[in-house]
Amino acid sequence: MGENGFRSTRRTKIVATIGPATCSEEMLETLATSGMNVARLNMCHGTHDWHTAVINRIRKLNKLKGFSVAIMLDTEGSEVHTSELEQPLKAEVGEEFVLTIRDPKTVEGSAIGVSYDAFVDDVQVGDLVVVDGGMVSLEVKQKMGPDVKVEVVDPGIVLSRANLTFRRNGHLVRARNSMLPVLSSKDWLDIDFAIRQNVDFIAVSFVKSADVIKNLKSYLNSRADKVIEVIAKVESHDSVPNIEEIVEASDAVMVARGDLGAQIPLEDVPSVQKEVVVRCRQAGKAVIVASHLLQSMIEYPTPTRAEVADIADVVRQRADALMLSGESAAGAYPEKAIGVLRAVATRIEEWCRQEKHGQIVLPQLTDRLDGRVSEELCASAAQMANNLNARAIFVYTRRGYMANFLSRCRPDCPIFAFTDKQDVRQRLNLRWGVMPFRLDFGADPEENVDRTFALLKRRDLVQKGDLVVVVSDIRPPNEDVVRSVQIRHVP
Numbered sequence: 158m159g160e161n162g163f164r165s166t167r168r169t170k171i172v173a174t175i176g177p178a179t180c181s182e183e184m185l186e187t188l189a190t191s192g193m194n195v196a197r198l199n200m201c202h203g204t205h206d207w208h209t210a211v212i213n214r215i216r217k218l219n220k221l222k223g224f225s226v227a228i229m230l231d232t233e234g235s236e237v238h239t240s241e242l243e244q245p246l247k248a249e250v251g252e253e254f255v256l257t258i259r260d261p262k263t264v265e266g267s268a269i270g271v272s273y274d275a276f277v278d279d280v281q282v283g284d285l286v287v288v289d290g291g292m293v294s295l296e297v298k299q300k301m302g303p304d305v306k307v308e309v310v311d312p313g314i315v316l317s318r319a320n321l322t323f324r325r326n327g328h329l330v331r332a333r334n335s336m337l338p339v340l341s342s343k344d345w346l347d348i349d350f351a352i353r354q355n356v357d358f359i360a361v362s363f364v365k366s367a368d369v370i371k372n373l374k375s376y377l378n379s380r381a382d383k384v385i386e387v388i389a390k391v392e393s394h395d396s397v398p399n400i401e402e403i404v405e406a407s408d409a410v411m412v413a414r415g416d417l418g419a420q421i422p423l424e425d426v427p428s429v430q431k432e433v434v435v436r437c438r439q440a441g442k443a444v445i446v447a448s449h450l451l452q453s454m455i456e457y458p459t460p461t462r463a464e465v466a467d468i469a470d471v472v473r474q475r476a477d478a479l480m481l482s483g484e485s486a487a488g489a490y491p492e493k494a495i496g497v498l499r500a501v502a503t504r505i506e507e508w509c510r511q512e513k514h515g516q517i518v519l520p521q522l523t524d525r526l527d528g529r530v531s532e533e534l535c536a537s538a539a540q541m542a543n544n545l546n547a548r549a550i551f552v553y554t555r556r557g558y559m560a561n562f563l564s565r566c567r568p569d570c571p572i573f574a575f576t577d578k579q580d581v582r583q584r585l586n587l588r589w590g591v592m593p594f595r596l597d598f599g600a601d602p603e604e605n606v607d608r609t610f611a612l613l614k615r616r617d618l619v620q621k622g623d624l625v626v627v628v629s630d631i632r633p634p635n636e637d638v639v640r641s642v643q644i645r646h647v648p
């Protein structure tokens with residue numbers, strides 16, 4: 158069974174940011190066929206109407222073509238950014254601009270709006286204003302009421318609503334901008350939008366501690382009539398000492414390396430990434446490594462060798478997912494970029510299986526007995542599948558927990574998860590090694606197993622005689638839950 162995009166048994170998942178380069182129905186289908194598992198909508202950009210149109214196109218694609226592309230809404234956050242720009246702005250060395258908290262159209266000269274009123278108080282003459290993590294650097298030359306005159310010291314391109322950080326004597330300035338709430342009033346409007354749109358995930362930008370995650374989860378529990386998983390984005394300077402509590406409180410975590418590399422020294426990003434990945438693996442939380450994976454493919458059709466090495470490292474760390482940002486939102490080669498992620502992930506996963514790559518020791522997740530039973534059952538099933546060189550693990554799971562426990566064990570073989578709820582199927586599309594299918598469960602577990610054997614044989618994902626480990630925790634009507642592990646051969 159070759160690697161053919163959507164039907165692949167690639168284990169590492171792919172998240173793609175949808176933007177002008179990929180928002181058409183045709184491009185969305187191309188990305189889904191190429192292997193996109195989750196579509197990310199970045200609320201830094203676009204209007205609710207724009208995002209609604211994209212969501213509707215993805216829903217239509219899932220319905221008509223059998224995909225299960227999940228939807229992730231990513232908050233803007235209250236960090237400081239520039240205003241909308243008609244088109245990206247080229248900044249040459251020595252050029253002067255005015256950063257203003259007024260409407261830039263009312264300011265003479267080349268003015269750029271800034272989203273944060275205390276900007277003029279926070280920055281001082283001599284400070285460095287860093288755009289999008291270093292893509293451009295501007296030196297503050299003069300403050301004039303609501304305007305700040307700056308001079309370009311590092312040239313580059315200023316994108317619309319680009320993130321701004323300030324540095325003084327080489328250190329990040331944490332002034333009032335660091336007191337801004339993680340979720341702005343606009344973010345709460347976007348969260349209500351996400352609830353109305355029944356998205357699968359909400360990714361929270363610039364998380365600093367577990368507080369905002371707990372607050373958002375309780376808000377969603379009271380407002381949303383389906384599960385929406387909360388993804389904490391580790392990209393703020395303040396999040397680094399709180400990674401353990403952030404992982405504990407979140408359903409999943411994203412290492413958002415774009416802004417993270419602006420908030421902490423670049424050379425610290427790999428170790429923070431490693432810590433987040435290991436803590437998530439141990440806690441059984443999905444972890445996404447995001448941004449700059451294939452930055453050069455925004456303009457060029459092939460990646461650099463360094464980018465391939467970076468992706469290989471993420472796959473070896475067994476992260477659940479790789480995420481494209483600008484590469485798929487605004488790049489010239491979104492399909493090729495997904496193709497590179499797919500090829501490198503599949504190849505390195507194979508290499509890891511051959512090398513019997515060190516499995517990290519997984520600590521016990523819960524003390525609750527019934528949780529322990531499921532956890533032990535899945536750990537044994539995964540170990541058995543490896544020892545027996547099973548072709549696959551089949552798991553029947555109503556809410557997805559058993560599939561998550563199995564994914565956490567990172568077995569050598571794919572995990573085919575069967576659930577009767579489409580939203581559970583879509584959320585499982587973020588989990589390492591899980592290939593989710595939706596089907597109505599019959600009362601007879603045996604009949605379910607037979608139907609799924611037939612289903613996967615038809616799709617050439619298993620063949621007659623394959624050894625399969627079957628895990629189920631179905632609760633027959635009015636009976637106690639029955640948890641079982643079986644060794645079966647595909648008929």
Ligand SMILES: Nc1ncnc2c1ncn2[C@@H]1O[C@H](COP(=O)(O)OP(=O)(O)O)[C@@H](O)[C@H]1O
Pocket residue numbers: 174175176177199201202203316317318319415482483484486487
């Ligand atoms: N929904 C959108 N509408 C318009 N442009 C977008 C959208 N999403 C992303 N983009 C463009 O793609 C670029 C890269 O996307 P992303 O990395 O998600 O945003 P950011 O640059 O804010 O971190 C953005 O800077 C923006 O120019």
Ligand SMILES: C=C(OP(=O)(O)O)C(=O)O
Pocket residue numbers: 199201231320362392412413414415416417447448482
């Ligand atoms: C994914 C990230 O966040 P955003 O693109 O929203 O800035 C990042 O900073 O890497």
Ligand SMILES: [K+]
Pocket residue numbers: 199200201231232233234362
């Ligand atoms: K964002």
Ligand SMILES: [Mg+2]
Pocket residue numbers: 362392413415416417
């Ligand atoms: Mg960011």
